[in-house]
Amino acid sequence: MDFTLHVWRQGTPGSKGDFETYQAKNVAPSMSFLDMLDLVNEELTRDGGDPIAFEHDCREGICGSCGMMVNGMAHGPEDLVTVCQLHMRSFSDGDELWIEPWRADAFPVMRDLVVDRNAFDRIIESGGYISVRTGSAPDANAVPVPKPDADKAFDAAACIGCGACVAACPNASAMLFTAAKAGHLSYLPQGQPERYERAIQMVHQHDEEGFGNCTNHGACQEACPKGISVDYISRLNRDVLRARLAGVAFDST
Amino acid sequence: MRRVTTLYSSSVGKKIAMALSGIILFGFVLMHMLGNLKAFEGREAMNSYAEFLRVVGTPIVPEYGVLWLVRIALLAAVGVHALSAFQLWRQSRSARTHRYLKSRSQVFSYASRTMRWGGVIVLAFIVYHLLHMTTGTVHPDFEYGSVYDNLVIGFQSAPVTAFYLVAVGALSIHLYHGLWSVFSTLGNENVRVNRIRRPAAAAIAIGMFLGYAVVPLAVVLGILTLG
């Protein structure tokens, strides 16, 4: 298969980037999208050019490193896959592919398709943890968790922090990510003591990072490779509302 | 009060303010639609209903007392709703200053993409509507208290009726997303409610459109007349 690629190239953070056109030739349908980029990069390097920078690690859809817009769709056209798991057979021979980095002011472009997603880490630092004594691990069944709650917590925990939700959101809001991280803990007994403080802190940090406001649009859920449901956003809103009405203390530093 | 202001300082809080004011406005547009349908019961019924709104609560409260209370509450609701919409729009706009060259919106509905412009159309319409039917400023032949005649004369103009229909259409589309969205904003977790949210919002939006559209259409078609 042959493709024409239009790839966003940008040397350094803040510099002016632009689209460059490349040809990808003899691509096997079984290759992943990243394999295809590797192929283009090999040729680029051979010709003395600069390879296209993109983030990747596991290449099996679990680390959340990879991610780019392909023809305006986060992680490309398939449902429930990351670009490393997206096969070239999802496209037609001769297709033109527009490849852009995630666009959000909270995710500055570092180079080409690589964006800085540290804002996510700071949202987690602000409240996405539980306080426990370290030491020997507790007995596995010491704290019973009802099965439906465990399932909900697990579904939320499937979030890999890839940022596709932000990228696809017309408001560049990170509420799906924030809600998944807060929701994961709010379904578990261990997450209860800090539940309301967590909701407030994480939403506060979300706003501080410069993400937009959720309008319950639903693009995030469509784009999410892990199928995280917008219902978690309802739950986070509920926790914020409850926390505020109950007057949960919170230091805004 | 401090709790309310700290809540409002977050994006979720502003959404909650938008949802609560939206619910108040929804309650009003629903009652208003039912009130309009009085036109089909004739001049007498319509005018006496309007009179009732002026005197309701008397003699405990003065004439116009309840009417003005409601007006002030509605004005406040429109203010809160529009202000929070504006602030959130600004937050979202600055969250993506570099736009995509290609974007294929992976979305749920047309309605959710048009909330802001739809809202602006509705706001412009509210101003026009007050000048048209309440103060009579832009009405060709306004007589205070003759609600039925004002209505029939007002809608005998085709462009006016067309504008009304567009505005009511925009309101219905707004409500289709809004009535669905409000459950998420206020943190509903009831799965049975979640299942019927979409169809219920659609049914209410369509019902609202028909309920509002039928009165001006009846005037244009000569069903409601001055005779």
Ligand code: HEM
């Ligand atoms: C009588 C008129 C109106 C009614 C009944 C109404 C009702 C609603 C409702 C129920 C919501 C859902 C709140 C939520 O997201 O949870 C909403 C949202 C919204 N309204 Fe209105 N509204 C009206 C007028 C306006 C006006 C005049 C504006 C603009 C100035 C406006 C702009 C918005 C926006 C931007 C949203 C946010 C949508 C979202 O984020 O989901 N609305 N409205």
Ligand code: SF4
């Ligand atoms: S919620 Fe989904 S799209 Fe967003 S960061 Fe997590 S896995 Fe990626």
Ligand code: FES
């Ligand atoms: S490289 Fe790990 S998810 Fe794609």
